[in-house]
Amino acid sequence: MTEYNEKQLDILMAAESLFASEGFDGTSIRSIAKVAKVNIAMISYYFGSKEKMLEALILHRTSDMKMQLDNIFKEDLTPLQKVERLIDLYISRINKNKCMYQILHFELSTKKRLMDMKSYAEVKQQNMAAFRKIIREGQETGLFKTNINIELIPPTIMGTLVHFQMNRPFFEAELGIKTDEAYENYIKKELTSHIKQTIKALLVHEN
Amino acid sequence: MTEYNEKQLDILMAAESLFASEGFDGTSIRSIAKVAKVNIAMISYYFGSKEKMLEALILHRTSDMKMQLDNIFKEDLTPLQKVERLIDLYISRINKNKCMYQILHFELSTKKRLMDMKSYAEVKQQNMAAFRKIIREGQETGLFKTNINIELIPPTIMGTLVHFQMNRPFFEAELGIKTDEAYENYIKKELTSHIKQTIKALLVHEN
Amino acid sequence: MTEYNEKQLDILMAAESLFASEGFDGTSIRSIAKVAKVNIAMISYYFGSKEKMLEALILHRTSDMKMQLDNIFKEDLTPLQKVERLIDLYISRINKNKCMYQILHFELSTKKRLMDMKSYAEVKQQNMAAFRKIIREGQETGLFKTNINIELIPPTIMGTLVHFQMNRPFFEAELGIKTDEAYENYIKKELTSHIKQTIKALLVHEN
Amino acid sequence: MTEYNEKQLDILMAAESLFASEGFDGTSIRSIAKVAKVNIAMISYYFGSKEKMLEALILHRTSDMKMQLDNIFKEDLTPLQKVERLIDLYISRINKNKCMYQILHFELSTKKRLMDMKSYAEVKQQNMAAFRKIIREGQETGLFKTNINIELIPPTIMGTLVHFQMNRPFFEAELGIKTDEAYENYIKKELTSHIKQTIKALLVHEN
DNA sequence: TATGAATGAGAGTTCATTCAT
DNA sequence: TATGAATGAACTCTCATTCAT
Numbered sequence: 001m002t003e004y005n006e007k008q009l010d011i012l013m014a015a016e017s018l019f020a021s022e023g024f025d026g027t028s029i030r031s032i033a034k035v036a037k038v039n040i041a042m043i044s045y046y047f048g049s050k051e052k053m054l055e056a057l058i059l060h061r062t063s064d065m066k067m068q069l070d071n072i073f074k075e076d077l078t079p080l081q082k083v084e085r086l087i088d089l090y091i092s093r094i095n096k097n098k099c100m101y102q103i104l105h106f107e108l109s110t111k112k113r114l115m116d117m118k119s120y121a122e123v124k125q126q127n128m129a130a131f132r133k134i135i136r137e138g139q140e141t142g143l144f145k146t147n148i149n150i151e152l153i154p155p156t157i158m159g160t161l162v163h164f165q166m167n168r169p170f171f172e173a174e175l176g177i178k179t180d181e182a183y184e185n186y187i188k189k190e191l192t193s194h195i196k197q198t199i200k201a202l203l204v205h206e207n
Numbered sequence: 208m209t210e211y212n213e214k215q216l217d218i219l220m221a222a223e224s225l226f227a228s229e230g231f232d233g234t235s236i237r238s239i240a241k242v243a244k245v246n247i248a249m250i251s252y253y254f255g256s257k258e259k260m261l262e263a264l265i266l267h268r269t270s271d272m273k274m275q276l277d278n279i280f281k282e283d284l285t286p287l288q289k290v291e292r293l294i295d296l297y298i299s300r301i302n303k304n305k306c307m308y309q310i311l312h313f314e315l316s317t318k319k320r321l322m323d324m325k326s327y328a329e330v331k332q333q334n335m336a337a338f339r340k341i342i343r344e345g346q347e348t349g350l351f352k353t354n355i356n357i358e359l360i361p362p363t364i365m366g367t368l369v370h371f372q373m374n375r376p377f378f379e380a381e382l383g384i385k386t387d388e389a390y391e392n393y394i395k396k397e398l399t400s401h402i403k404q405t406i407k408a409l410l411v412h413e414n
Numbered sequence: 415m416t417e418y419n420e421k422q423l424d425i426l427m428a429a430e431s432l433f434a435s436e437g438f439d440g441t442s443i444r445s446i447a448k449v450a451k452v453n454i455a456m457i458s459y460y461f462g463s464k465e466k467m468l469e470a471l472i473l474h475r476t477s478d479m480k481m482q483l484d485n486i487f488k489e490d491l492t493p494l495q496k497v498e499r500l501i502d503l504y505i506s507r508i509n510k511n512k513c514m515y516q517i518l519h520f521e522l523s524t525k526k527r528l529m530d531m532k533s534y535a536e537v538k539q540q541n542m543a544a545f546r547k548i549i550r551e552g553q554e555t556g557l558f559k560t561n562i563n564i565e566l567i568p569p570t571i572m573g574t575l576v577h578f579q580m581n582r583p584f585f586e587a588e589l590g591i592k593t594d595e596a597y598e599n600y601i602k603k604e605l606t607s608h609i610k611q612t613i614k615a616l617l618v619h620e621n
Numbered sequence: 622m623t624e625y626n627e628k629q630l631d632i633l634m635a636a637e638s639l640f641a642s643e644g645f646d647g648t649s650i651r652s653i654a655k656v657a658k659v660n661i662a663m664i665s666y667y668f669g670s671k672e673k674m675l676e677a678l679i680l681h682r683t684s685d686m687k688m689q690l691d692n693i694f695k696e697d698l699t700p701l702q703k704v705e706r707l708i709d710l711y712i713s714r715i716n717k718n719k720c721m722y723q724i725l726h727f728e729l730s731t732k733k734r735l736m737d738m739k740s741y742a743e744v745k746q747q748n749m750a751a752f753r754k755i756i757r758e759g760q761e762t763g764l765f766k767t768n769i770n771i772e773l774i775p776p777t778i779m780g781t782l783v784h785f786q787m788n789r790p791f792f793e794a795e796l797g798i799k800t801d802e803a804y805e806n807y808i809k810k811e812l813t814s815h816i817k818q819t820i821k822a823l824l825v826h827e828n
Numbered sequence: 829t830a831t832g833a834a835t836g837a838g839a840g841t842t843c844a845t846t847c848a849t
Numbered sequence: 850t851a852t853g854a855a856t857g858a859a860c861t862c863t864c865a866t867t868c869a870t
Binding site: 437440519520523524535538539562565566569572575577580587604607608609615616619 | 642643644645646647723726727729730731742745746749769770772773776777779780781782783784785787788790791792794795796811812814815816818819822823826827
Binding site: 149159167170202 | 228229230231232233309312313315316317328331332335355356358359362363365366367368369370371373374376377378380381382397398400401402404405408409412413
């Protein structure tokens with residue numbers, strides 16, 4: 001949870017944006033330095049290396065994510081309401097951290113990054129654990145079906161959302177959406193609603 | 208639909224594998240040449256440039272995908288059976304072309320590849336069209352619900368599957384899977400079953 | 415004085431044009447083959463190498479030049495008339511062989527071409543000899559001044575002409591000339607006249 | 622008029638010498654780096670690219686040339702003396718900047734260098750203007766002939782000189798000159814004298 | 829005789845990083 | 850602490866040439 005000074009944050013934000021749009025290997029530290037308006041040597045100087053800066057960036061962002069779950073459990077909600085709240089949380093988080101998810105999504109899939117992904121793994125484990133807890137709760141009270149594979153619920157939610165984000169040009173054409181705003185709106189309304197409907201159909205006995 | 212000779216295919220397959228695991232920018236033509244056991248100059252010689260080789264690769268693979276849909280419509284199946292067949296087709300296709308999907312997934316998401324993605328877009332449009340047709344058929348016969356967003360069904364299927372593929376290390380740990388074979392098996396059985404169950408829950412009225 | 419077949423001549427002419435405009439090192443055998451519409455391997459096959467083709471080209475063109483001098487001496491002309499005829503011959507020859515002179519001009523000045531320039535040197539020696547002969551003739555008959563450096567007359571003629579050719583963009587601007595035709599015309603009239611006037615002033619006593 | 626540090630000047634001088642003897646395309650940046658005893662990457666680092674370095678070199682040298690003309694007009698000389706002084710200036714300048722003239726001479730004649738030659742063109746225009754001014758002055762005072770093409774005087778001077786420089790091997794043989802020193806001496810004495818005599822014969826009425 | 833396929837060498841350029849200050 | 854200068858390594862691509870047919 002190291003604290004970064006302003007220049008360091010400039011670098012991280014420039015890197016985040018560039019890594020997301022150009023990929024890690026496709027981004028040179030020169031371009032990062034240019035966007036962040038700092039000296040080229042600063043990156044190695046502050047973070048040690050390009051790779052270590054990526055680690056720092058991921059750590060920085062994922063540590064943000066960690067402490068948002070607990071609130072859901074504090075309120076007095078039905079299991080289904082909790083699931084819906086969790087879906088809302090997912091979507092808003094991914095929307096907010098689009099760039100970071102883009103990076104994670106790709107970098108995790110290449111075998112060469114041997115970096116310390118513990119932090120991110122923890123976030124995912126927490127999510128999984130939260131889901132498991134809520135669903136078991138719903139199953140115990142007889143609200144939720146029991147013949148379901150709990151571990152595959154989060155990938156259904158996340159996967160649908162991420163797929164929709166990453167194939168944006170296709171869906172823009174398919175759905176006749178033209179502006180950034182309209183796309184974000186579609187996600188917030190239609191896609192969110194669809195995902196909730198899907199998970200609900202999977203979990204809850206019909207009427 | 209150009210035909211390639213053996214060496215050209217060697218190059219394309221080496222590139223496919225490396226691009227998938229290292230990314231386009233992370234892969235040097237030297238490493239491709241090494242894996243394909245050809246001279247470095249061959250890549251430029253055959254394909255013009257690294258970038259054009261990627262285009263050729265994508266074209267080569269996506270043109271493969273195009274002609275597999277029709278069979279489903281020829282058989283005499285219920286709409287639900289057709290949907291399930293379609294899901295099977297998706298999964299086997301993605302499993303078979305893991306590398307290409309990995310590449311497409313990333314390259315499509317970076318803004319810089321302006322290459323001709325028509326071929327791939329057509330495949331996706333065909334898939335979407337197939338789904339639309341089947342689901343409308345099911346709706347007309349009263350089997351399927353009508354309050355669903357058809358366009359978001361394919362991303363649900365694809366997204367779930369791709370997410371599971373790309374976060375493999377996490378799910379391996381979470382599910383205690385250790386071998387490649389076991390992971391593939393899990394996809395073929397549990398994940399396939401989960402996706403079918405999900406889509407069915409979404410489409411069909413509970414009895 | 416080897417005879418070349420049609421394809422070989424195509425190659426030589428393509429090479430001549432490209433060498434003149436792009437330089438020897440700036441011209442690839444690929445581009446020559448393209449312009450000449452022959453297979454790339456033909457150049458090495460016919461001429462042995464790129465360098466040897468240049469030699470062949472120079473030999474081919476300079477051997478053309480060799481046999482044009484004698485006529486002047488056959489006619490019954492005054493020494494001054496002979497000088498003027500020689501100047502005309504120079505200018506028409508350089509105009510006709512612009513490309514070759516451009517090439518020679520450059521290639522001769524780089525130290526690295528160790529090629530056999532005998533043929534071209536012979537042409538120059540012949541020219542020099544012709545001049546010497548004519549001027550001595552004029553001096554003996556008292557028509558020409560005797561305090562002149564005969565060896566420096568040819569470079570004065572050639573130099574003026576070549577300089578005008580090679581700084582064409584500058585003189586076009588300076589003289590307000592806009593078309594190829596007008597430039598050629600200027601050479602044929604004004605420049606030729608100027609050179610003759612210059613040489614005459616140098617050689618002949620003002621009456 | 623940018624100032625260059627020592628290493629940059631090393632590079633420029635190495636490049637000048639190599640470009641002159643090998644041509645631009647015939648010179649690799651590796652060889653420049655070797656001669657200048659700097660790292661290969663320095664050339665791109667300092668000048669951006671090989672081509673830009675050539676531009677920098679030309680600009681550097683031509684800007685030197687610009688400010689040498691004025692002195693002639695300050696002194697109290699007859700028009701003929703001024704012409705002779707101008708010829709001396711030309712010759713010494715070309716002798717001093719042999720390499721640069723060699724480069725300019727060739728690069729200007731290939732169509733592909735679209736670089737900013739303004740600086741050099743200005744030098745030439747200044748020269749032309751100086752000549753025009755002096756000759757008109759001589760014509761007005763009745764010293765110089767009026768039936769002459771002023772624009773063609775500079776190319777006569779320059780052309781003769783350059784031709785003599787570029788065909789050095791031929792003239793060495795023809796004149797029996799064997800050393801660098803002797804050749805330079807020949808230029809300073811015989812050639813200079815010949816050019817002056819030529820221009821004088823062209824301009825001035827005999828005795 | 830003629831050629832498409834293939835190649836090693838080398839081109840210019842950019843890279844992440846280090847070093848002296 | 851901060852940075853401009855500098856660098857070796859690696860990059861993609863093109864070169865003239867050769868070889869098997």
